[in-house]
Amino acid sequence: MIHAAINPSVAFGRHSLDLDVERETDRLVTGLRQSVHQTLRRQGVVLGISGGIDSSVVLALCVRAFEPDRVVALLLPEGESSPDSELLARMLADHYGIQNVIQEDISGALEGFGCYCRRNEAIQRLFPEFGVGWGAKIALPGNLLEKETLNIFYLTVTNPAGESFTKRLPPQEYYQIVAASNFKQRSRMAMLYYHAELRNYAVVGTPNKNEHLLGFFVKQGDGGIDVSPIGHLFKTQVYQLARYLGVPEEIQHRTPTSDTYPGGSTQEEFFFRLPFDILDTIWFGVEQGISPQAIAQGLDLSVEQVERVIADIERKQRTTAYLRMPTISFQAEPA
Numbered sequence: 547m548i549h550a551a552i553n554p555s556v557a558f559g560r561h562s563l564d565l566d567v568e569r570e571t572d573r574l575v576t577g578l579r580q581s582v583h584q585t586l587r588r589q590g591v592v593l594g595i596s597g598g599i600d601s602s603v604v605l606a607l608c609v610r611a612f613e614p615d616r617v618v619a620l621l622l623p624e625g626e627s628s629p630d631s632e633l634l635a636r637m638l639a640d641h642y643g644i645q646n647v648i649q650e651d652i653s654g655a656l657e658g659f660g661c662y663c664r665r666n667e668a669i670q671r672l673f674p675e676f677g678v679g680w681g682a683k684i685a686l687p688g689n690l691l692e693k694e695t696l697n698i699f700y701l702t703v704t705n706p707a708g709e710s711f712t713k714r715l716p717p718q719e720y721y722q723i724v725a726a727s728n729f730k731q732r733s734r735m736a737m738l739y740y741h742a743e744l745r746n747y748a749v750v751g752t753p754n755k756n757e758h759l760l761g762f763f764v765k766q767g768d769g770g771i772d773v774s775p776i777g778h779l780f781k782t783q784v785y786q787l788a789r790y791l792g793v794p795e796e797i798q799h800r801t802p803t804s805d806t807y808p809g810g811s812t813q814e815e816f817f818f819r820l821p822f823d824i825l826d827t828i829w830f831g832v833e834q835g836i837s838p839q840a841i842a843q844g845l846d847l848s849v850e851q852v853e854r855v856i857a858d859i860e861r862k863q864r865t866t867a868y869l870r871m872p873t874i875s876f877q878a879e880p881a
Contacts, residue, residue, distance in 0.1 A: 567790035590616035597634025606791035665726035731767030761866020780826035
């Protein structure tokens with residue numbers, strides 16, 4: 547596994563996650579070249595771009611590693627994608643001189659899988675009036691720093707008049723909504739591999755450390771990749787690389803979203819439950835063996851708040867461990 551190069555600091559705080567961005571960029575570019583050309587024996591790379599910070603940083607790294615003509619950037623919209631995603635993704639590709647930009651609308655595949663109707667069926671068991679023109683999103687309770695709450699999901703729907711209604715999601719409806727929605731990530735990955743195999747290229751992934759180690763990804767979807775260049779980086783460190791690599795300001799200032807649900811949902815409200823700079827610093831402190839008391843002092847938080855965040859990190863890692871497991875296989879019975 548690649549580990550980020552951290553600048554040493556005297557006192558613990560948000561600055562403890564500061565990268566030597568030039569050194570880290572050079573290391574990742576070298577690692578990409580070796581992984582793709584020498585290990586995988588592939589001639590270039592394919593990745594999906596969405597106008598988000600993670601895919602933008604990975605695209606910038608790939609351009610440095612392989613030159614623009616060996617990078618294929620795929621736009622993979624569907625009927626509920628934000629129009630901003632395509633606009634920003636095309637601006638990004640133009641910014642880095644990518645000529646191989648391909649758009650594949652996966653709406654038809656999702657219709658064929660029953661993605662939308664299966665999801666809506668579950669939503670309508672809670673809100674029978676839900677239909678065309680309505681929005682919907684899943685979210686966890688509010689900021690972890692404010693109060694102790696369990697990771698219980700709620701469904702919020704918004705009617706065409708802009709009125710919102712929220713109910714707690716029972717397990718069966720939650721499972722069905724998520725299972726149906728995951729067709730989106732798995733369909734996108736299937737398309738990425740089509741274009742990679744067409745050219746003898748590798749698929750480069752875009753999940754960061756927060757997504758991978760806390761389980762904010764889809765198994766055999768956005769987690770099914772050949773190379774993971776930023777899977778060791780906290781979200782805040784991805785932003786540091788974005789500034790160094792010259793990612794357009796519009797993307798750097800865009801609120802991270804999952805762009806999965808028709809009502810829109812930020813990553814913070816859907817899953818992470820607090821700002822990344824606080825989450826990442828607490829998490830890093832735990833990894834470095836720093837006490838909750840010292841972490842709290844460095845972030846001007848209470849020890850109770852820090853311990854609450856630590857417990858949530860541990861709970862998410864434990865409950866999503868199966869997503870990161872390799873395939874379970876069995877040995878032949880001895881003769």
